[in-house]
Amino acid sequence: MQFQLTDELIEKVEVLVEEKNDKELKSLLNEFHYADIAEILDELDLDDALYVIKLLDSETTSDVLMELDEDTREKILRNLSAKEIAEEVEELDTDDAADIIAELPEDRQDAVISQIVDEEHRAEIQELLAYDDDTAGGLMAKELVKVYETWTVAGCLRRIRGQAKEVTRVHSIYVVNKQEQLIGRLSLKDLIVAKSDQKIADIAKDSVDWVHVNDDVEDVAKVMAKYDLEAIPVVDDNQTLLGRITIDDIVDVLKEEADKDYQLAAGITQEVEADDSILQLTKARLPWLVLGLFGGLGSVFIMKGFEEVMETVPSLFFYTPLIAAMAGNVGVQSSAIIVQGLANDNVRGSLIGRLLKEVGLALINGFALALLVVLFGFLISQNTTESIAIATSMMSVIIVAALIGTFVPIILDKRGIDPAIATGPFITTSNDILGIYLFFVISGLIIGF
Amino acid sequence: MQFQLTDELIEKVEVLVEEKNDKELKSLLNEFHYADIAEILDELDLDDALYVIKLLDSETTSDVLMELDEDTREKILRNLSAKEIAEEVEELDTDDAADIIAELPEDRQDAVISQIVDEEHRAEIQELLAYDDDTAGGLMAKELVKVYETWTVAGCLRRIRGQAKEVTRVHSIYVVNKQEQLIGRLSLKDLIVAKSDQKIADIAKDSVDWVHVNDDVEDVAKVMAKYDLEAIPVVDDNQTLLGRITIDDIVDVLKEEADKDYQLAAGITQEVEADDSILQLTKARLPWLVLGLFGGLGSVFIMKGFEEVMETVPSLFFYTPLIAAMAGNVGVQSSAIIVQGLANDNVRGSLIGRLLKEVGLALINGFALALLVVLFGFLISQNTTESIAIATSMMSVIIVAALIGTFVPIILDKRGIDPAIATGPFITTSNDILGIYLFFVISGLIIGF
Numbered sequence: 012m013q014f015q016l017t018d019e020l021i022e023k024v025e026v027l028v029e030e031k032n033d034k035e036l037k038s039l040l041n042e043f044h045y046a047d048i049a050e051i052l053d054e055l056d057l058d059d060a061l062y063v064i065k066l067l068d069s070e071t072t073s074d075v076l077m078e079l080d081e082d083t084r085e086k087i088l089r090n091l092s093a094k095e096i097a098e099e100v101e102e103l104d105t106d107d108a109a110d111i112i113a114e115l116p117e118d119r120q121d122a123v124i125s126q127i128v129d130e131e132h133r134a135e136i137q138e139l140l141a142y143d144d145d146t147a148g149g150l151m152a153k154e155l156v157k158v159y160e161t162w163t164v165a166g167c168l169r170r171i172r173g174q175a176k177e178v179t180r181v182h183s184i185y186v187v188n189k190q191e192q193l194i195g196r197l198s199l200k201d202l203i204v205a206k207s208d209q210k211i212a213d214i215a216k217d218s219v220d221w222v223h224v225n226d227d228v229e230d231v232a233k234v235m236a237k238y239d240l241e242a243i244p245v246v247d248d249n250q251t252l253l254g255r256i257t258i259d260d261i262v263d264v265l266k267e268e269a270d271k272d273y274q275l276a277a278g279i280t281q282e283v284e285a286d287d288s289i290l291q292l293t294k295a296r297l298p299w300l301v302l303g304l305f306g307g308l309g310s311v312f313i314m315k316g317f318e319e320v321m322e323t324v325p326s327l328f329f330y331t332p333l334i335a336a337m338a339g340n341v342g343v344q345s346s347a348i349i350v351q352g353l354a355n356d357n358v359r360g361s362l363i364g365r366l367l368k369e370v371g372l373a374l375i376n377g378f379a380l381a382l383l384v385v386l387f388g389f390l391i392s393q394n395t396t397e398s399i400a401i402a403t404s405m406m407s408v409i410i411v412a413a414l415i416g417t418f419v420p421i422i423l424d425k426r427g428i429d430p431a432i433a434t435g436p437f438i439t440t441s442n443d444i445l446g447i448y449l450f451f452v453i454s455g456l457i458i459g460f
Numbered sequence: 461m462q463f464q465l466t467d468e469l470i471e472k473v474e475v476l477v478e479e480k481n482d483k484e485l486k487s488l489l490n491e492f493h494y495a496d497i498a499e500i501l502d503e504l505d506l507d508d509a510l511y512v513i514k515l516l517d518s519e520t521t522s523d524v525l526m527e528l529d530e531d532t533r534e535k536i537l538r539n540l541s542a543k544e545i546a547e548e549v550e551e552l553d554t555d556d557a558a559d560i561i562a563e564l565p566e567d568r569q570d571a572v573i574s575q576i577v578d579e580e581h582r583a584e585i586q587e588l589l590a591y592d593d594d595t596a597g598g599l600m601a602k603e604l605v606k607v608y609e610t611w612t613v614a615g616c617l618r619r620i621r622g623q624a625k626e627v628t629r630v631h632s633i634y635v636v637n638k639q640e641q642l643i644g645r646l647s648l649k650d651l652i653v654a655k656s657d658q659k660i661a662d663i664a665k666d667s668v669d670w671v672h673v674n675d676d677v678e679d680v681a682k683v684m685a686k687y688d689l690e691a692i693p694v695v696d697d698n699q700t701l702l703g704r705i706t707i708d709d710i711v712d713v714l715k716e717e718a719d720k721d722y723q724l725a726a727g728i729t730q731e732v733e734a735d736d737s738i739l740q741l742t743k744a745r746l747p748w749l750v751l752g753l754f755g756g757l758g759s760v761f762i763m764k765g766f767e768e769v770m771e772t773v774p775s776l777f778f779y780t781p782l783i784a785a786m787a788g789n790v791g792v793q794s795s796a797i798i799v800q801g802l803a804n805d806n807v808r809g810s811l812i813g814r815l816l817k818e819v820g821l822a823l824i825n826g827f828a829l830a831l832l833v834v835l836f837g838f839l840i841s842q843n844t845t846e847s848i849a850i851a852t853s854m855m856s857v858i859i860v861a862a863l864i865g866t867f868v869p870i871i872l873d874k875r876g877i878d879p880a881i882a883t884g885p886f887i888t889t890s891n892d893i894l895g896i897y898l899f900f901v902i903s904g905l906i907i908g909f
Contacts, residue, residue, distance in 0.1 A: 016805075046686045172653055199648045204621055236715065237495045239708040241690055258707050259688040262714065266685065269718030270800060276725050277796030277883065278789055285801030285814075289821050296793050297825050303789045304829050307782025308836050314778040315840075321774055328770070328777045329763040333756025335781035336788070336892055340727055340752045340885055344745050347726030351719060352734030356465075365734075372738050376746050380753050387757050391764070434726065436789055443785055 097126030306440030338446030345416030546575030755889030787895030794865030
């Protein structure tokens with residue numbers, strides 16, 4: 012594609028702002044898509060960004076606002092009056108408008124809402140604000156094209172010309188009965204292909220997918236991805252049509268979920284970006300490191316308990332980082348596969364079957380690794396009994412680590428806790444301690460101490 | 461939503477297959493969406509699945525085939541003749557058809573292609589097969605609605621009625637000139653709202669986004685997500701319109717990328733699922749474990765070099781798993797943030813700035829953790845000099861680990877290697893060895909050995 016965010020471009024904008032050369036600035040920015048303008052603003056100083064925001068026409072500004080980094084948007088909104096924010100919100104679709112308002116501090120929300128002039132828009136935004144962020148209701152927009160089953164194709168086309176102007180993209184046309192209940196759908200294509208005196212009820216498809224307003228957004232994403240839908244209507248308990256969710260919002264949900272899971276696996280507790288402040292990054296990273304530290308201190312405690320072994324079999328202590336690493340790596344592998352399987356609904360079959368499979372897998376991997384350890388012991392002329400003890404106890408540690416990595420996420424999931432938190436440092440830490448304890452106990456049984 | 465894949469449902473299908481009760485089986489399956497039927501087939505024996513596939517009508521079968529698990533699809537296709545596969549392929553859009561054929565062994569591909577009756581469809585599929593999987597060309601479909609700038613709205617609507625029947629969803633209508641070059645776009649809505657004697661050239665929007673046929677699919681996904689596009693046209697060097705990519709394919713690309721990155725972070729080298737065979741899972745997991753083992757054996761070697769320290773400061777050895785874990789955790793955190801930043805194009809600014817930031821962050825985290833280590837040493841009545849030596853060397857290890865975690869992905873990315881491979885076991889392993897070496901060297905300087 013054509014747009015490239017370069018340092019030269021940013022500098023050019025900065026110079027134009029400093030010179031207050033509004034005319035040239037406007038004509039430069041008018042070339043760009045609002046998403047590109049947002050990328051430029053994310054790189055500017057707050058004062059410069061505010062200058063640009065106030066310069067652009069209101070429709071562009073509202074779109075740019077939606078595309079900004081959350082941090083930048085917060086700073087800019089803090090510097091706009093309630094009336095100015097309300098004017099931006101008027102230009103946005105209801106879902107985006109509600110998202111912007113929800114980000115404001117509580118005391119500013121009411122001030123902004125009361126400044127919205129269009130009563131219908133205001134009422135719809137207030138309705139959307141009442142839904143939980145993680146539900147279909149929190150994601151849907153009120154904008155949609157709705158027709159009654161009793162209309163004719165010709166009448167329908169006439170009225171759609173009116174409704175469609177408010178709706179950015181038409182996708183499906185939803186068919187409702189007199190009670191406003193969703194009973195079917197139509198595509199614009201169906202309408203164009205039909206004869207103008209046909210009744211909507213006769214050409215509507217009654218196999219319409221829908222989600223409930225309280226459904227979890229991740230479930231909505233799954234349904235839309237599975238059935239390749241580009242929009243899905245949202246209904247309440249009475250099947251009343253409340254709104255619709257479009258695929259572009261789902262793409263954002265999928266990206267956020269993927270980023271969050273990836274960071275959890277890497278031991279980062281909050282959503283942060285490389286360009287966040289040191290304080291934000293510390294808050295996201297330190298908690299897991301402290302957990303890891305406690306795990307490590309736990310190992311110190313356990314090894315102190317085996318201090319006298321240092322005189323008889325000192326080499327065991329050289330292997331403790333290896334054992335901890337193996338326990339951690341195997342645990343993370345097992346848990347990652349289960350966490351993904353749970354997310355994609357393909358963890359099926361009995362727990363016993365899964366247990367046997369994990370043990371089998373750990374035995375194969377563990378045996379291969381144990382052979383390498385014995386070979387290494389041979390190469391560094393280590394006592395053979397010791398090598399065998401180390402290799403055998405490592406195998407046991409691998410099996411236990413795999414079982415823990417498999418079952419902790421399954422148990423969390425059954426209790427309704429997001430299993431993704433079980434991956435990364437959590438599994439690593441608990442497996443470290445347990446692994447080192449097992450290592451000394453089993454080695455002791457074989458060598459005899 | 462309504463569909464639930466239950467054991468009862470699978471059993472019911474199995475019984476109907478065994479009884480060869482075709483009528484009831486058909487009427488049961490006709491209730492379901494093809495994506496649901498695919499989920500059922502994924503759970504059946506191969507013979508049962510084949511029986512169902514041959515029972516369903518050809519249009520449903522082809523859609524079901526596309527939705528199957530890759531493993532199941534491969535097994536089923538192996539049991540269909542080239543002619544049978546060609547019949548399914550005829551029903552599919554060109555992009556799906558090309559995907560199915562590309563999965564076949566080379567020698568069967570030609571056999572299937574030669575059995576495709578529709579010449580245009582065959583030529584289009586052959587064109588698509590020539591593009592690389594990871595490019596826009598490999599993802600695009602030939603089906604699209606195209607109009608010439610010289611047409612009128614009325615003529616356009618008439619011809620679209622013809623073209624649109626082949627196209628599942630219309631999205632945008634692409635406007636081309638006589639040379640078949642993409643020059644603009646229209647929505648169906650624009651057409652419906654326009655007057656019937658207007659010229660297409662007058663109502664078309666000329667700000668049309670497009671991607672080049674050789675663009676990387678990840679870049680296509682980024683463009684479509686950024687600009688909230690639901691379809692994007694694909695052009696060649698001459699701006700000739702070649703095909704279009706729809707958002708549902710991008711959703712699949714995003715999901716696959718996210719799964720792959722997550723697995724890489726967890727130390728799994730190939731795409732596997734919880735339900736894959738033990739052999740497949742071993743192949744995906746063992747390589748990273750062997751790498752981790754070599755890292756651990758490296759630590760054994762280093763610690764053997766410091767064996768005489770065991771007599772003077774034995775407690776140092778109790779801390780080695782802690783040091784290895786900290787080095788690993790910090791390295792994974794740093795690399796994960798950079799890998800995500802690189803993927804989302806928000807790693808900007810100078811390398812020196814990033815270096816200073818990482819060091820600052822590591823100093824803050826390291827200092828907090830060092831205090832805890834000193835406190836712990838006090839609680840277990842450890843020699844104070846030893847505690848301070850351990851805490852200080854741990855801080856140094858954390859700083860080095862953070863720098864390695866930050867710069868390895870950046871360097872890989874600059875060399876055109878996927879930085880995601882640098883996370884997980886790779887960083888953990890190298891940081892383990894280096895961390896333990898640094899730990900002994902710095903402790904030695906402080907304690908004096």
